Amino acid sequence: MKYRPELDGLRGIAILIVLGAHTGVPGFTDGGGGAGVTLFFVLSGYLITSLLLAEREKSGRVDLKAFYIRRALRLFPALAAVLLVVVVVLLLGLAPSAALEDTNYGVVIVGVVLYVANWVAVAGQSIGLLGHTWSLAVEEQFYIVWPTLLILGMRFGRTRLALIVLLLIFLDTPYRLFLDLHGGFMHVFVGTDSRGDALLFGCVLALLQTRWHPAVGWIGLVGVGALAASWPGDPGLGAQILFIPGAAILGTLAVAGCPTMLAWRPLAFIGRISYGLYLWHGLVIWWNLPWPVAVPLSIGIACVSYFVLEQRFLRLKDRFGRARPAPTPTSAATPTPTPAPTAG
Numbered sequence: 001m002k003y004r005p006e007l008d009g010l011r012g013i014a015i016l017i018v019l020g021a022h023t024g025v026p027g028f029t030d031g032g033g034g035a036g037v038t039l040f041f042v043l044s045g046y047l048i049t050s051l052l053l054a055e056r057e058k059s060g061r062v063d064l065k066a067f068y069i070r071r072a073l074r075l076f077p078a079l080a081a082v083l084l085v086v087v088v089v090l091l092l093g094l095a096p097s098a099a100l101e102d103t104n105y106g107v108v109i110v111g112v113v114l115y116v117a118n119w120v121a122v123a124g125q126s127i128g129l130l131g132h133t134w135s136l137a138v139e140e141q142f143y144i145v146w147p148t149l150l151i152l153g154m155r156f157g158r159t160r161l162a163l164i165v166l167l168l169i170f171l172d173t174p175y176r177l178f179l180d181l182h183g184g185f186m187h188v189f190v191g192t193d194s195r196g197d198a199l200l201f202g203c204v205l206a207l208l209q210t211r212w213h214p215a216v217g218w219i220g221l222v223g224v225g226a227l228a229a230s231w232p233g234d235p236g237l238g239a240q241i242l243f244i245p246g247a248a249i250l251g252t253l254a255v256a257g258c259p260t261m262l263a264w265r266p267l268a269f270i271g272r273i274s275y276g277l278y279l280w281h282g283l284v285i286w287w288n289l290p291w292p293v294a295v296p297l298s299i300g301i302a303c304v305s306y307f308v309l310e311q312r313f314l315r316l317k318d319r320f321g322r323a324r325p326a327p328t329p330t331s332a333a334t335p336t337p338t339p340a341p342t343a344g
Contacts, residue, residue: 001054007043008271009262010254013221014039015274017228022285023294030233031243034189035224037135038198038247040274042255044139045146045202052147053206056154064147071143073317075275078310079136082279083109086129089283095129096286103128115140118190132282134190141192142199150203162207165200172197173245180241188244198248205256212257220253270299276310277302 017036021028056062089095090105103126111120111127118134121127127134153161172194179188188194204210227247262268270277281298289297 001047001050004258005263005265005268006258006260007047007255007262008268009264010258011040011043011271011274012267012269013224013262013271014043015270015277017224018278019281019295019298020291021228021231022281023289023291023298025291025295028228029231031231032228034231034243035227035247035251038195038244039224039251039254040135041139041195041198042202042205042248042251044142045199046205046255047202048143048146049150049203049206052150056151062147062151067147068143070317071140073313074310075136075140077313078276078279078305079112079133081305081309082130082283083112085283089129096288099128099286101128102126112137118192121190122184122187124186129283129286132278135278138190138192138195139199142196146199146203158207158209162204165204165207169197169200169204169248173241176244177241195244197245198251201248201252202255205252210256212253214257214259214261216253217255217257217259220250220255220257221259223250224254273299273302273306276305280305 014036017028017039018033019025021030021032021036052062052067086105086109105128107125108117108120108127108130111117111125112130112133115137117127117130118137121131121134150161153164156164176188176194179191179194184191224247227243227250231243231247277298280301281294284294284298284301
């Protein structure tokens with residue numbers, strides 16, 4: 001898959017929305033970060049599916065082992081650093097009192113390491129300083145399940161598989177309504193099953209190789225921005241049903257028509273450090289610093305994390321390349337090669 005810097009720029013917009021909403025930048029609502037997180041989900045579904053399909057088309061298979069090693073090298077080092085800082089903060093008694101209420105950090109840290117923090121929250125356990133890791137759990141669970149489903153589903157062809165995925169997306173809204181009516185607000189907001197529609201929208205874009213006019217992308221971006229400025233901090237029934245699928249649809253438009261203007265280097269750089277920025281800002285906001293302090297502080301810590309820690313593992317990640325094409329006989333005299341192993 002050819003590198004598209006404008007997608008990094010779009011990721012930059014997503015993290016800036018989250019950062020603005022969580023640090024109290026004027027113009028953002030308390031719940032506005034939900035719009036940015038949903039845009040992240042669409043992007044993740046699109047990028048992962050595009051990479052897997054490109055590998056399959058080039059080599060005839062997908063090396064799942066290498067895929068999961070690359071994901072681990074990309075995601076876990078920065079998360080481990082955040083967990084280490086949380087442990088130190090707790091041991092030194094520096095955690096804000098609000099972060100300690102009803103929180104069993106032994107359970108929470110195990111849940112974060114296993115990427116099930118969202119289900120810990122659904123079970124009624126506060127996840128305190130690590131509350132923002134619910135979205136990492138949703139994405140990681142997607143990474144575990146989707147590649148195998150994609151490989152199996154491609155037997156039906158891209159278009160048919162995309163239609164099946166669209167059916168699942170449309171079923172998600174009545175499912176969320178059912179959960180909401182039965183008191184499952186937290187499940188609706190952080191459940192992998194109830195937030196998976198945004199990821200799946202991205203998968204559909206990749207399956208259908210959808211690229212729309214940049215005007216569509218701008219419509220999506222304006223819509224995501226409007227949601228970031230109006231999403232209630234405590235949504236309730238109506239907002240849950242309207243805002244979550246609305247953000248997924250608008251995020252899909254933004255990805256499908258992503259304007260090349262978003263390749264602007266400073267914005268694309270923010271996109272490249274967005275993972276670390278998301279992780280570290282989630283700790284910074286607990287100290288209720290004014291946003292002119294919290295925003296640059298979060299970006300500064302994320303830069304250090306990216307250049308000092310993350311890039312070391314990103315270079316390692318490059319060693320685990322994608323599957324190579326299976327060799328083929330060049331002449332009748334050439335022995336028939338052993339068939340290439342199946343993905344995984």
